[in-house]
Amino acid sequence: MKATTTLSAIEQSKRLAAYTAVDKHILPEHKVIGIGSGSTVPYVVERIVAQGRELNKDRVFIPTGFQSKELIVMSNLNLGDVDQFPTIDVTIDGADEVDLDLNCIKGGGACHLREKVLAEAANTFIVVADYRKNAEYLGTNFTPGVPIEVVPFAYAQVLRKLHDVLGSPNATLRMAKAKAGPVVTDNSNFVIDAPFPREIMMDPSTILAKIKMLTGVVEVGLFCNMAQAAYFGNEDGSVTVKRKVESKVVEESILPSES
């Protein structure tokens, strides 16, 4: 008997967002494509592969870390690096949460340093996520806090500054699940998760700048004013699209029959 896999509502929403974003933004003229990290991105790659060998043979795909590198290689797509291709046509990535202005929390998978490099290198940076990530303010549903990559040598000092100076008394070093000790990033650094109160998260650019100034911080998982559009798959099969038009964010809904 043939095994069938039924995707959960959340997985279907991730797939819907990813497929819709690829259909709208990965066009035949795009030759250098950034591939983000997380559980939504495999659907991005799946849809790109479905565009066919003819289109993909002249493209190069740039990963944001170990996971996306494996995805690219396993999908028989051409692998490149951002130092060979410092300008990327389009980067598509997941997010832990997205606010009304398209600011994002990223780094739930500790990949935000490389993700930010690829987002900045891209002419167009697109975010894909399920409906749970679509929020008014950052920190609404995603509660572990802002991911902060730090050099191991400085982590205790950065934690102290987050607790005593920047207003995150519950900031903690992220610990590994199947290893004794802390999570170690693809860049051999540690990650701190720093939750901030609502009034601070309402102005993510200001707290981003303050955290970034702490000595030992490599990168902060706040992506402010970077995404041109975010696609959220919904449970009813529709897709909510938020996109920047002349520096304002407009929202539209793509109905199930159209997506």
Ligand SMILES: O=C[C@H](O)[C@H](O)[C@H](O)COP(=O)(O)O
């Ligand atoms: O470090 C991880 C990345 O920022 C991911 O893109 C983010 O955590 C979202 O992942 P997911 O698609 O699994 O929700």
